[in-house]
Amino acid sequence: MSTRRIPAASRAVGSGDGGLKRELRSRHIQMIALGGAIGTGLFYGSSDAIGVAGPSVLLAYLVVGAVIFLIIRALGEMSVDEPVSGAFSHYAHRNWSPRAGFVSGWNYWFNYIAVAMVELSVVGSFVNYWLPAVPTWVSAAIVLVLITGVNLIGVRAFGEFEFWFAIIKVAAVIAMIVLGVVVVVLGINSSPDLPTPSFAHLVDDGGFFPLGVGGTIASLAIVAFSFGGAELVAVTAGEAADPERTIPKAVNQVVLRILIFYIGALAVIMSVVPWSLLDGETSPFVQIFDRVGIPGAAHILNLVVLTAVVSVYNSGLYSNGRMLYSLAQRGSAPAYLGRLSRRGAPVAGVLTSSAVTVIAVVVVFLWPEFAFQYLLSIALIAAIINWGMIVITQMRFRRRIGPDAAAALAFPLPFARVAPWIVLAFLAGVVVLMAFSPQYRTAVVIGPVWIGVLLAAYEIRARRAKRADAA
Numbered sequence: 001m002s003t004r005r006i007p008a009a010s011r012a013v014g015s016g017d018g019g020l021k022r023e024l025r026s027r028h029i030q031m032i033a034l035g036g037a038i039g040t041g042l043f044y045g046s047s048d049a050i051g052v053a054g055p056s057v058l059l060a061y062l063v064v065g066a067v068i069f070l071i072i073r074a075l076g077e078m079s080v081d082e083p084v085s086g087a088f089s090h091y092a093h094r095n096w097s098p099r100a101g102f103v104s105g106w107n108y109w110f111n112y113i114a115v116a117m118v119e120l121s122v123v124g125s126f127v128n129y130w131l132p133a134v135p136t137w138v139s140a141a142i143v144l145v146l147i148t149g150v151n152l153i154g155v156r157a158f159g160e161f162e163f164w165f166a167i168i169k170v171a172a173v174i175a176m177i178v179l180g181v182v183v184v185v186l187g188i189n190s191s192p193d194l195p196t197p198s199f200a201h202l203v204d205d206g207g208f209f210p211l212g213v214g215g216t217i218a219s220l221a222i223v224a225f226s227f228g229g230a231e232l233v234a235v236t237a238g239e240a241a242d243p244e245r246t247i248p249k250a251v252n253q254v255v256l257r258i259l260i261f262y263i264g265a266l267a268v269i270m271s272v273v274p275w276s277l278l279d280g281e282t283s284p285f286v287q288i289f290d291r292v293g294i295p296g297a298a299h300i301l302n303l304v305v306l307t308a309v310v311s312v313y314n315s316g317l318y319s320n321g322r323m324l325y326s327l328a329q330r331g332s333a334p335a336y337l338g339r340l341s342r343r344g345a346p347v348a349g350v351l352t353s354s355a356v357t358v359i360a361v362v363v364v365f366l367w368p369e370f371a372f373q374y375l376l377s378i379a380l381i382a383a384i385i386n387w388g389m390i391v392i393t394q395m396r397f398r399r400r401i402g403p404d405a406a407a408a409l410a411f412p413l414p415f416a417r418v419a420p421w422i423v424l425a426f427l428a429g430v431v432v433l434m435a436f437s438p439q440y441r442t443a444v445v446i447g448p449v450w451i452g453v454l455l456a457a458y459e460i461r462a463r464r465a466k467r468a469d470a471a
Contacts, residue, residue: 030250061223083243126309152347233250381434
């Protein structure tokens, strides 16, 4: 692997008293990216995917994980070449067009606003498990203030906070896998009404494809959203202490670890409790802890999921603050959003994102059906839009720098000529699957409308800028 120097423009981002501080270590970046993709989608959402595909959902996770790996590698190629805050939005602006950079940045910002809205709206339900008298809005407000404060202190405080929160999630998954393997190997059966645990359960109840290959294909749309957040590794590039070393290491390891956690955890779950007996109402993790006979399993899982919710919101606010900062630096957002604190935190971007999140959470509490049907649909399609724009930007990046420079890239995308097209074809297929799913059909309809809104916003801002320059 050849090496290249970090471009001067990139070095300036993290240097100087007025810039972002490069204080994120390798352990921070790896756990931020890993923790961002291990959330409620694994602890609760995995039951939906199992119900659609059965044991073959493992194959679905493998396929989607491979595609996500190509997306993150495409992003890693550009991040190592130019490690800046704003990541894919900055790269789209430079290698594609200012319009693309505007759409990419604001699309990703709103995506995490919607995610934050959901996380804060449900955090109260987990707190009420222990303290039913506490209003859900109080729990949401406390978490919002706490996480906002963490993000305002500085990037090192955020990194440490997210590192330990992610550790809790990862430890819970590892503990479940180890306990599950012990139960299967020793044949422990504390529930006489259920069959003895066995790895044979992956194939003895209708085979590995009990609902047909069509069920496996149908689960791809559900599985794809479980990997949302893995791209956070690129957002950290502007504050990585040693981006040429830490970013490649994080990119290569994060996707592999996610696959191990998802595939390993679900394989063990379906070996302990046959897939057809997973009720879909209770988390698979609760069922396996109960099967092991651990007292207070529900309390343990409630703590883990509460931690996961807070962790995802923490990562989302971090990402949004940096995205607004980057947009402001390029003139694609109000100039005040480019302000940094003395510690290098994008204080204006963080506070603005928190303020908008408050409004979004109020909408959820007042009109929950409207919010979840429409705003969440935008969030889901926004992830597809973001991934698609990443690989298109990567192709334009290579076209801009030319074949000689592309051959000398420090962290090149494998099979760079065909990989982006494979990703785009897969994403298009996922959108088609969403169109046939009542759960996601609204997202397919809203997606083009959402892009149209962003394009219109860009044109309005561009015309105002021209008028101001003319004046």
